[in-house]
Amino acid sequence: MTTDTTTQGNAPGATTPGRTVLDARGVTMRFGGLTAVRGVDLTVNSGEIVGLIGPNGAGKTTFFNCLTGLYTPTEGEVRYQGQLLPPKSFKVTAAGIARTFQNIRLFANMTVLENVLVGRHTRTKEGFWSAVLRGPGFHRAEKASRARAMELLDFVGLAAKADHLARNLPYGEQRKLEIARALASEPGLLLLDEPTAGMNPQETRATEELVFAIRDQGIAVLVIEHDMRFIFNLCDRVAVLVQGEKLVEGDSATVQGDDRVVAAYLGEPLDNDPGAAEAAEVEAAEAHAGTHAGTPADPGTPADPDPAAGQQNKETDR
Ligand SMILES: Nc1ncnc2c1ncn2[C@@H]1O[C@H](COP(=O)(O)OP(=O)(O)OP(=O)(O)O)[C@@H](O)[C@H]1O
Structure with a gap:
């Protein structure tokens, strides 16, 4: 894997250090009678890796979907670099937020390189007619896109497999390819939904290095993960969602030391526990x-x- 960030400089979408990149306020998402996310505030600053954890069904993915325009929150608002986000996922990507999914969503019958090129479409200025007529402008843009896509494949350690079909990659490499494709939209904020699910410890460790390298390129990261070692090694800040609400937020030591977090994971007994009698x-x-x-x-x-x-x-x- 090539993650030597000293030679690569900042990514094109890199954000200004020290600024709030993502500002979610009072985000609530209801599905009929079920409130999956309730009044959640969360900020991510430039240069930060923030973790979002919580038991199964806590509302983490729903919250991600609210940030990325897949869902329009029932209440609350989400700003990226101070601007209210439009409720359409392609517009959110164009604004500078990219994501990966819990269940890998690659184009299985396309090559590794083509998958990354698809991820570049929000950054390609050449329009429909240019693509159809394939004039010099189109060829120049295509060459530049391929060069950038190869750079990203090199960054995640997949350059040697550029011509392989995505479906033939081992699972861990498919996850890396998803990350490369997300980076192809030149984001300032990357959202990762369970990036190490199904990985062995070596692959998890490599993903940790990759996320640090992404952060070092000036891209802020918000990550959902069940692997606590991964989260606590990686994150500057961790927020804990329980039953749709933010229970605790702080650095790794604060969150690990909070009894309410342990109780939430183990299943906190109810007040006046009827089972006790x-x-x-x-x-x-x-x-x-x-x-x-x-x-x-x-x-x-x-x-x-x-x-x-x-x-x-x-x-x-x-
Ligand atoms: N589209 C939907 N329609 C109805 N209910 C939904 C929908 N999406 C999620 N839910 C419900 O919202 C709650 C939160 O689900 P969500 O997937 O966001 O949790 P999660 O924290 O990401 O869980 P996990 O860690 O298992 O992925 C669950 O009760 C789920 O069944």
């Missing part, structure tokens, strides 16, 4: 049965032939 009743009944076991009325039936086994069962059931 029931469990106490069962325990009392068991204790009562134990007291009467082995009495003359029931001489041959020990209540608990192996108390240690009983304890084991309780722990398994918990």
